[in-house]
Amino acid sequence: MEFGKDREHPCLGWIPVGSWDSHMHVIDPVNYPLAKDARYTPQPHLLPEALRLERSTGISKIILVQPSIYGNDNSCLLNALHALGPHRARAVVAFDCETIDHPTLERWHQWGVRGVRVNTQSVGKHMDEEELATTLRRYADIIRPYNWVLQLYVPLEATVVLENIVPELGVKLCLDHFGSPDFGKSHHHPREKDPYPYSLPGFRSLVNLLVQGSTYVKLSAPYRLSRDGAWSDLEPVARELLSVAGMTRAVFASDWPHTRFEGLNIRPYMKKLLEWCGDDDVLVQRVFKGNAETLWGIEQ
Template sequence: MSCGSRKTISFGKPFRTYKLPASAASPEAHHAYFSVPETPKLPQRIPYQSWDSHMHVVDPARYPLSAKALYTPHPHSLADAEAFEATLGISNVVLVQPSIYGFDNSCLLDALRELGPHRGRGVVVIDPDNIDPRELAQWHALGVRGVRVNLKSVGSTLSGEELKATLLRHADVIRPFGWAIQVYMPLNSLPDIEECIPQLGVKFVVDHFGTPDLSSVAGRSTFNPYDIPGFGSLVRLLRAGQTYVKISGPYRFSTDPEMKDVRILLRELLSVARNRVVYATDWPHTRFEDTDIRPFTELCLQLCGDDKDLVDRLFRRNAEELWDIQR
């Protein structure tokens, strides 16, 4: 580089410049300034090609709700979803079938057609005793990569043996396609089926941290997460390599506005199972529609610290492995 040329150096962070008051400036200084780094906005800190592994699109007017639906949501279109994801810098999404549509996956599948399999994946709800494998093959081409067993949203309770039987029936249907079974159930029920999970022969996904019962640790600034019923089972399954957990929906089980309890759970999960955690927003936060997901996302990034590999795994690579994303 010649003496007269100038090289531009980028530090990767925007800086805010302040001028010192006259009283603080030294007589020798012609220009007394100091620079303080600003925290970059979320789209600048979330890895390129990241995935939101759990969100919904709903349109009650165009796609009638199930007769068993327990609530009627406001419409949330794919365009609304894409506008929301842009605020986080996320362009790839996993559409999850909400309970309000029962076995009718039409709304999800139409949105998936519009997205295309390069940017979208889907998790559907099926009756494993009444499904045509040819239909599953068509859905696979659209980007479907999982089925959901949802007990929490519909208030369903199954015994351990009943749940095992349900999971095995689903696994038998989806195993040829390499799909995952995703469960939304209380964490304290996980020990009842822990021994069954390795027998499924498919990937297993736990929604929303497993929705743990935090009543025994409510109000405590610190606690041992292994004291929470089912947490030990979750960790053992994660370490075994077949199970993933979605880091999502903390408002569905925690009432702490400062997320102290969520922080303890998240820190432990990131520590013991960095290759099996996937980030998700749970947008549009049904029944919690006014939720601002940014503080939770900031917490995720904060607990990853300077470990760029962990950030990349949480927001991108683990999702790519789970949802069969080929780049």
């Protein structure tokens, strides 16, 4: 296995050459105004800054993800994608199923777009079972001819519904941020016999989805989930996901620039993730590189 000596970072350990960051944003409110209904206003976080962060961690390739604050206007993301080129980056856009057209999709695909994001968490939107199923079917029908990924930022509890919907979609699905468990809710119920983390509402359905084979999960944004800086509540979740899907369908992502958590240092989390992988170099290679290449359809 190829590990680069120039990728050795004392604060991290070994990162495979050609590693991918499967979730980061570029934000430029000056040149690309935010959506009118944006729920927060971050500082600018431009591409040169992003690349400095990636170099400092040993990451060389990135997936640009459309943040909720830009709505369906992908201009900022697409400009960054153009600047990087297809040898270094891919992208996940947002669009309205009612207005998107095939020429636009074809053009985006040529530029390196490989997914669409459906985000209910950042905007506080709730979808019941019928609405969620209908929405995902519509997006899947649109992206299926391009072999794009349907990326979801939804609560972990939604996986109970997804478990029945995903097998019929015919597309790859990727869940943001460990599947987005809520550690603030009670994990134990009078009739609940499952041990933690299976007692988390929706966790067993997440595992079932991962085992089915078309669903991936991003090991990202622990600070959005955990209630303590040591990630003690998150560690059992992470270790179980690595056990179930680490060799096939779990990918690392930084979630830079950590919107609403700006200034956070992601390196301690990366070091912790490497610790959770143990001494298994093959597992590290899959989580930081191989699984991402399969998920995003990267040509070898």
